Amino acid sequence: MNADGRVLVQTIGDEHVTAAALASLPLVGPQRLRLLINSLGVTDAWRTVRGETPAPDHIAALLAKDDLGRVWRAAATDELWRRTAEVIATHQIQVLLATDPRYPALLRADHAAPAVLFARGNLSAFTHRRVGVIGTRAASAAGRHFARTLCRELARADVAVVSGLARGIDAAAHHGVCDAQGHGDDDQATDRCPPSPRAAPPIAVVATGVDVVYPREHAALWQHVIEHGVLLSESAPGCGPDAFRFPLRNRILAAISEVLVVVESRARGGSMITVDEALKRNVTVMAVPGSPQSEVSAGTNHLLSQGAAPVCHVDDVMMALGLNHRHHNEHNEYNDSRTPPSAQERLVIAALQHRPLTFDQLVEVLGQPIAEVALQLGRLEAHGWVVANAGWWEALVSP
Amino acid sequence: MFASVRSTTLLGVVGRAVDVEVHVGVGLPGFTVVGQPDEVCRESRDRVRAAFLSRGFTWPNRRITVNLAPSGERKGGSGLDLAIAIAVLIADEQLPADAASRYAFVAELGLDGSLRGVVGAAPLVGAVRDRCVVVAASNAVAARAAGAKEVVVAADLAHVVACLRGEATWGNADDAVVGDTAPDVPDLADVRGQPVARLALEVAAAGAHHLLLVGPPGAGKSMLARRLPGILPPLTHEQALMCTMVHSAAHVPMPAGARVSHAPFRAPHHSVSLVGLIGGGTAAMRPGEVTLASEGVLFLDELGEFAPSVLDALRQPLEAGEVVVSRARTTLTFPARFLLVAATNPCPCGSGAPGVCVCDDAARAKYVRRFSGPLLDRFDLRVSVGLPKVDDLVDGVDGESSATVGERVRAARAHALQRSGGTNADIKVDELDHAAPITPAARAVLRRELEVGRLSGRGLHRVRRVARTIADLDGAPDLVGEEHVATALRLRTSLASLRSATP
Numbered sequence: 001m002n003a004d005g006r007v008l009v010q011t012i013g014d015e016h017v018t019a020a021a022l023a024s025l026p027l028v029g030p031q032r033l034r035l036l037i038n039s040l041g042v043t044d045a046w047r048t049v050r051g052e053t054p055a056p057d058h059i060a061a062l063l064a065k066d067d068l069g070r071v072w073r074a075a076a077t078d079e080l081w082r083r084t085a086e087v088i089a090t091h092q093i094q095v096l097l098a099t100d101p102r103y104p105a106l107l108r109a110d111h112a113a114p115a116v117l118f119a120r121g122n123l124s125a126f127t128h129r130r131v132g133v134i135g136t137r138a139a140s141a142a143g144r145h146f147a148r149t150l151c152r153e154l155a156r157a158d159v160a161v162v163s164g165l166a167r168g169i170d171a172a173a174h175h176g177v178c179d180a181q182g183h184g185d186d187d188q189a190t191d192r193c194p195p196s197p198r199a200a201p202p203i204a205v206v207a208t209g210v211d212v213v214y215p216r217e218h219a220a221l222w223q224h225v226i227e228h229g230v231l232l233s234e235s236a237p238g239c240g241p242d243a244f245r246f247p248l249r250n251r252i253l254a255a256i257s258e259v260l261v262v263v264e265s266r267a268r269g270g271s272m273i274t275v276d277e278a279l280k281r282n283v284t285v286m287a288v289p290g291s292p293q294s295e296v297s298a299g300t301n302h303l304l305s306q307g308a309a310p311v312c313h314v315d316d317v318m319m320a321l322g323l324n325h326r327h328h329n330e331h332n333e334y335n336d337s338r339t340p341p342s343a344q345e346r347l348v349i350a351a352l353q354h355r356p357l358t359f360d361q362l363v364e365v366l367g368q369p370i371a372e373v374a375l376q377l378g379r380l381e382a383h384g385w386v387v388a389n390a391g392w393w394e395a396l397v398s399p
Numbered sequence: 400m401f402a403s404v405r406s407t408t409l410l411g412v413v414g415r416a417v418d419v420e421v422h423v424g425v426g427l428p429g430f431t432v433v434g435q436p437d438e439v440c441r442e443s444r445d446r447v448r449a450a451f452l453s454r455g456f457t458w459p460n461r462r463i464t465v466n467l468a469p470s471g472e473r474k475g476g477s478g479l480d481l482a483i484a485i486a487v488l489i490a491d492e493q494l495p496a497d498a499a500s501r502y503a504f505v506a507e508l509g510l511d512g513s514l515r516g517v518v519g520a521a522p523l524v525g526a527v528r529d530r531c532v533v534v535a536a537s538n539a540v541a542a543r544a545a546g547a548k549e550v551v552v553a554a555d556l557a558h559v560v561a562c563l564r565g566e567a568t569w570g571n572a573d574d575a576v577v578g579d580t581a582p583d584v585p586d587l588a589d590v591r592g593q594p595v596a597r598l599a600l601e602v603a604a605a606g607a608h609h610l611l612l613v614g615p616p617g618a619g620k621s622m623l624a625r626r627l628p629g630i631l632p633p634l635t636h637e638q639a640l641m642c643t644m645v646h647s648a649a650h651v652p653m654p655a656g657a658r659v660s661h662a663p664f665r666a667p668h669h670s671v672s673l674v675g676l677i678g679g680g681t682a683a684m685r686p687g688e689v690t691l692a693s694e695g696v697l698f699l700d701e702l703g704e705f706a707p708s709v710l711d712a713l714r715q716p717l718e719a720g721e722v723v724v725s726r727a728r729t730t731l732t733f734p735a736r737f738l739l740v741a742a743t744n745p746c747p748c749g750s751g752a753p754g755v756c757v758c759d760d761a762a763r764a765k766y767v768r769r770f771s772g773p774l775l776d777r778f779d780l781r782v783s784v785g786l787p788k789v790d791d792l793v794d795g796v797d798g799e800s801s802a803t804v805g806e807r808v809r810a811a812r813a814h815a816l817q818r819s820g821g822t823n824a825d826i827k828v829d830e831l832d833h834a835a836p837i838t839p840a841a842r843a844v845l846r847r848e849l850e851v852g853r854l855s856g857r858g859l860h861r862v863r864r865v866a867r868t869i870a871d872l873d874g875a876p877d878l879v880g881e882e883h884v885a886t887a888l889r890l891r892t893s894l895a896s897l898r899s900a901t902p
Contacts (some may be wrong), residue, residue: 362593364785370594370595370886373884374882374889375881378885391613391883
């Protein structure tokens, strides 16, 4: 690492490349990898897998299962090693072993810690306080808006946001961090505040290899995270979005978060898996309340009923972290930068607050002339108070 | 020995004058028809011969050659029967040489010599309207509707011959051609509530803007569409004539008065083929649904169920107002100035409402992808239609009647016609600033829509045209205000979900 804490070109040791090559073997999950590396060490594990040294009993048992010994012997070639070294160099991927000092300390203590961790970006992001922000991929507009606002304020308060870079809430959370650093995209320019010079970096934990962008439309977000924060994965470079990787990813996300905030979640789903993992590790789980009629808030409302602390404001999270939220408020007012709505426009927002409506439903609910409603809706949209989603209008007011 | 008699044949939706030339000369007895006759046409020799014999005329037992001139074009149909019979009689000198010189004959012959009506009488007669046209009694009204100068009817071949010899008088065809006075169009008063859908319908009628209705099953999309012809202005004389010709040519049931005087309404089923929609098919080139709906409404219910290739074929006629059908032998241009109204569900499950809809993002995206972007772009108006409220259905009062709305539509159309000589949907891009000047506030609204990328350049022009129509209906024929632009934007709902795109 150089002076500003950033690794520009990593001089990578053979041991790390070997570890990466081991992680690239077919049918090697986190448990098998951990067993191999922890009991034999990286170099010996590689030799054993190649059949150059005899395996101790418990490893031999592993190799005998599912014909793994033969599969691995065929795959663990010099060619694989060379290719792995090449990919690591091309994408400037850092390979972290549990014994490395740079390996995140929280993770090292974890009972299911990944034996090898791949990272792109700057690992000093882990010196910040960390809050995981997760939620459903099919989020409501209000949920996305809340996640974005929350994460913008967290990043401004020097708290790193940990998320999964998936669609929906995850993406909104990272967009919020981008906003705080002054890199937000322009579609929500109206509710963007001046960038903070010392916004916390984003931390992303992804399920695919760190060089495989998934979903593809998030290529720009990935690049932003790599440049300004750190992107982590336990999957070897080149691994695709296989379904089994996502729950495994969720345990890492839970393990490196100090507080986990669920913005929106259905009764079952990936977010709930992350919550379970977090509860196993005594990580504080907080949830954003939603309408009881909303399906995407069913999971979060259930968490609240089970005793999770509610998040209605960034200060709720700051208090859970034990940070001075007042100080934060004095310097950085959590005021809405949007032009306040007129009395007439408030009626429109009120009508949209409980459920999304189509334009014709809105006209009927309000009972006002069509031109009048169209005008107010146009102004509210321009000021960022409402948003249309496939013809359905939703109010962007924090739930 | 030789005779030439005028008749017509049908190609597409227009009749073409045909000279039936007959030569009766020496040689082996025989009867040939040349000049590219189709099967029906060729069979006429048997009908003509039988008609001769049953009415007591002498059949010349010599070599008879019939030529249908111009001989380069294909002829079809049975409307040439009577002309062939008369020409044979003249060539055989059973009738004086100049007996038929001022007449044109359009009728089929029965084996007993009686005259029968033909399909497409209006366009057929239209091609020879400067002559005295002899038709069967059942075609008399259609012939007069086609604008023929003089129409006479006869009962059978003997009657025609007697009249040509001056021994009898023609039957009269004085039944007045009347417009369809009471068309069976449902009234807009039946639609209760649904103010936005009603407004969209009114704007579509006033500005000739294509309309897409999006809503769950049972919202009344078809009900609304079927009431659109009722608020369209009545057809002008030329439009009515054109519609009459087209409907007659396609053998569509005609109103009792034989003239189509109200905007037609066509609602083809979604299994319609490309040829069925656009036209073509047989050698006679039958007009398609787009042509039948010309000057009226083409309603496509369940837009997503139509074959994509069929829908994309609509793009050219939508843009050009006519459709060119090219086949190996012929290229024809059909009129296709229709108002397109389409209806679709918002998603596969139909409900569309967030929280109620059970479709996932991928299914919704796939459903919307069925409509090509260029086609969706051609709908100036895209409105969502919700389920009617129970109160409106049970206790509600009737909405405004078609007559009241139609009055406003007529006034708005008059403004547009005076301003730009057409409908608002036809205002050219370079004339927009002149025809639809907008206030600074309205300009600011449009500028913002462009800046955030919700509106394309083409979309901008479409919104301005719709705003122009809304202002016309609002009684503001000069400047287009912010409220008109805002309303126009709200009547152009985006189908695409934002869920998977921007956060």
